Amino acid sequence: MALAEQSLSTLNNLKTREEMVADAIRRAILTGQFKPGEKLDQQDLANNLGVSRSPIREALRTLAAEELVTNFAHRGVVVTTRTRAELEELLFIRMMLEGAAARRGAESMNRAQIAVLEKIVLAGETSNDTQELLQLNNDFHNGIYEAFSQPVLITHIQQLRNKIAPYNRVYLELEGRKEEAWAGHRRIYEACVEADGSAAEAETKLHLEQVFDGILQAQ
Amino acid sequence: MALAEQSLSTLNNLKTREEMVADAIRRAILTGQFKPGEKLDQQDLANNLGVSRSPIREALRTLAAEELVTNFAHRGVVVTTRTRAELEELLFIRMMLEGAAARRGAESMNRAQIAVLEKIVLAGETSNDTQELLQLNNDFHNGIYEAFSQPVLITHIQQLRNKIAPYNRVYLELEGRKEEAWAGHRRIYEACVEADGSAAEAETKLHLEQVFDGILQAQ
DNA sequence: ATTCTGCATATTGTATACAATATACACATA
DNA sequence: TATGTGTATATTGTATACAATATGCAGAAT
Numbered sequence: 001m002a003l004a005e006q007s008l009s010t011l012n013n014l015k016t017r018e019e020m021v022a023d024a025i026r027r028a029i030l031t032g033q034f035k036p037g038e039k040l041d042q043q044d045l046a047n048n049l050g051v052s053r054s055p056i057r058e059a060l061r062t063l064a065a066e067e068l069v070t071n072f073a074h075r076g077v078v079v080t081t082r083t084r085a086e087l088e089e090l091l092f093i094r095m096m097l098e099g100a101a102a103r104r105g106a107e108s109m110n111r112a113q114i115a116v117l118e119k120i121v122l123a124g125e126t127s128n129d130t131q132e133l134l135q136l137n138n139d140f141h142n143g144i145y146e147a148f149s150q151p152v153l154i155t156h157i158q159q160l161r162n163k164i165a166p167y168n169r170v171y172l173e174l175e176g177r178k179e180e181a182w183a184g185h186r187r188i189y190e191a192c193v194e195a196d197g198s199a200a201e202a203e204t205k206l207h208l209e210q211v212f213d214g215i216l217q218a219q
Numbered sequence: 220m221a222l223a224e225q226s227l228s229t230l231n232n233l234k235t236r237e238e239m240v241a242d243a244i245r246r247a248i249l250t251g252q253f254k255p256g257e258k259l260d261q262q263d264l265a266n267n268l269g270v271s272r273s274p275i276r277e278a279l280r281t282l283a284a285e286e287l288v289t290n291f292a293h294r295g296v297v298v299t300t301r302t303r304a305e306l307e308e309l310l311f312i313r314m315m316l317e318g319a320a321a322r323r324g325a326e327s328m329n330r331a332q333i334a335v336l337e338k339i340v341l342a343g344e345t346s347n348d349t350q351e352l353l354q355l356n357n358d359f360h361n362g363i364y365e366a367f368s369q370p371v372l373i374t375h376i377q378q379l380r381n382k383i384a385p386y387n388r389v390y391l392e393l394e395g396r397k398e399e400a401w402a403g404h405r406r407i408y409e410a411c412v413e414a415d416g417s418a419a420e421a422e423t424k425l426h427l428e429q430v431f432d433g434i435l436q437a438q
Numbered sequence: 439a440t441t442c443t444g445c446a447t448a449t450t451g452t453a454t455a456c457a458a459t460a461t462a463c464a465c466a467t468a
Numbered sequence: 469t470a471t472g473t474g475t476a477t478a479t480t481g482t483a484t485a486c487a488a489t490a491t492g493c494a495g496a497a498t
Contacts, residue, residue, distance in 0.1 A: 016292050016451065018280070042480070052453045054273075057481085058280045061237070065284030073235050074459045074480055089371035096315050152308035235481065261450070271483045276451085293450055293489045 017051045022059035024049060029068050029079055030165045031131075036081040040069065067163055079166065084219055087167060091212040094160045098141070098208060099201045101153055105144035106192045106200030114192055117143045121189050124182045130172055140185050144192065144200075168211070170218040177214045184210060236270045241278035243268060248287050248298055249384045250350075255300040259288065286382055298385065303438055306386060310431040313379045317360070317427060318420045320372055324363035325411045325419030333411055336362045340408050343401045349391055359404050363411065363419075387430070389437040396433045403429060 025045070028034045045056045060077050063069045070080045082090070109117070120143060124136040138161075145154050172178055184207030191199035244264070247253045264275045279296050282288045289299045301309070328336070339362060343355040357380075364373050391397055403426030410419035 018451080019292075053480090054452050054454090058277055058451095061277045061280040062284045065281045073238075075461090076480070086371050089369050092319075093316065093372060093375060096319060097312065100311075100315060150308055152305055153312060156312060237481080272450090273482050273484090277481095294491090295450070 017055035018058045021055050022062045032169050034079050036079050038079045040077045095208050099205045101145045102204035103197040103201040105147045107197040109147040113147050168215050171214040236274035237277045240274050241281045253298050255298050255385050257298045259296045314427050318424045320364045321423035322416040322420040324366045326416040328366040332366050387434050390433040
């Protein structure tokens with residue numbers, strides 16, 4: 001094994017089991033492998049991931065604080081389910097934060113960042129794979145938000161999106177929604193090209209409103 | 220022991236040790252008993268709270284996800300410290316969310332809720348005890364936000380305030396800040412009386428800006 | 439004197455053992 | 469049959485034992 005690879009692997013192993021377990025379960029929830037309402041058995045998780053219940057339990061506390069799972073004392077952990085009203089609240093908050101972030105992003109993007117964004121838009125407009133589209137959607141928004149240095153805001157937005165993620169998988173498969181979403185992305189992209197913060201904010205809010213409409217419709 | 224008391228006590232004991240521990244440590248951080256940067260020794264906590272390390276560790280994972288503490292693998296947990304830039308970001312987010320919440324609150328408060336708010340304002344204007352003023356400040360804002368039913372938004376705001384709490388204790392002791400803060404509260408209160416959402420939002424943002432100015436000045 | 443090396447120690451991370459609670463089912467009772 | 473009660477069982481919650489890592493200091497090397 002090459003040294004570089006070895007040290008890289010060693011670095012990865014520096015992550016504790018608790019961290020790796022939390023990442024694995026979080027990923028499973030975000031990708032829809034574990035669905036809302038599904039019970040997560042600690043011993044099963046431990047067996048599947050090859051660790052004891054200790055790091056499993058600690059990881060579940062982390063995920064519970066992120067509201068991706070809900071813990072019922074003595075009864076177990078389930079993937080969080082959300083009412084329509086709760087989703088609406090989350091979507092409202094997300095609109096405020098992402099609107100503000102888009103404004104700042106559009107005002108501070110450089111050419112290289114815009115070029116990356118353009119490639120993502122083109123890829124999104126032509127792709128038809130749901131999994132890939134979800135990834136491109138993430139890349140697009142992150143491409144804007146990472147243009148400026150507000151790590152706290154970005155983290156908050158990401159966590160909000162995670163909370164909604166289990167509910168926006170169905171949405172993209174609705175007729176016409178995919179095209180609608182990427183038309184919105186293109187308008188936001190164009191606002192970025194012109195460094196027009198107000199337009200970026202307005203288009204982002206409009207775009208999210210359409211997305212949310214689809215998500216709520218799918219419930 | 221009276222039956223009512225007993226059953227109440229039993230209900231309280233239904234809380235797991237992990238929950239009680241998390242509450243205790245969270246409270247200690249929010250009240251300034253544990254200060255930013257302070258290391259939290261697991262065994263010490265276990266001894267002081269009369270439990271084993273297991274519930275302590277799980278509680279610390281919860282608090283870490285809330286960003287009240289920061290975990291360094293194999294090195295321990297410390298109360299989270301924040302840079303000025305991070306505080307500014309948190310304050311910015313809080314302004315957006317609390318502004319929106321104040322608008323909705325002002326538009327939906329009933330007479331009883333307004334009467335409660337008035338008492339809080341009067342108490343705040345006359346009190347001089349820092350601890351009490353912090354509590355009254357909480358009560359005032361919660362009094363508005365709980366007037367409407369948006370539990371998700373309220374939770375988010377509360378968590379944001381918790382993240383900042385360790386840094387806003389010094390502020391109230393700065394000359395003139397206490398009066399400034401309660402003058403702001405009164406203006407927000409008056410906007411609520413008139414059910415003027417726009418004014419409530421504007422006054423809340425103004426109020427928070429002043430508070431933030433004080434917090435940042437104290438750093 | 440300063441820097442490096444290696445070991446001792448303390449603390450955290452993980453596994454396992456044990457206790458407490460909730461659930462389900464059998465059985466009794468009306 | 470329907471309802472209630474008790475007990476067995478499975479799962480979670482907690483304590484303890486053990487492993488792994490980081491830290492600090494003693495002593496060596498320069």
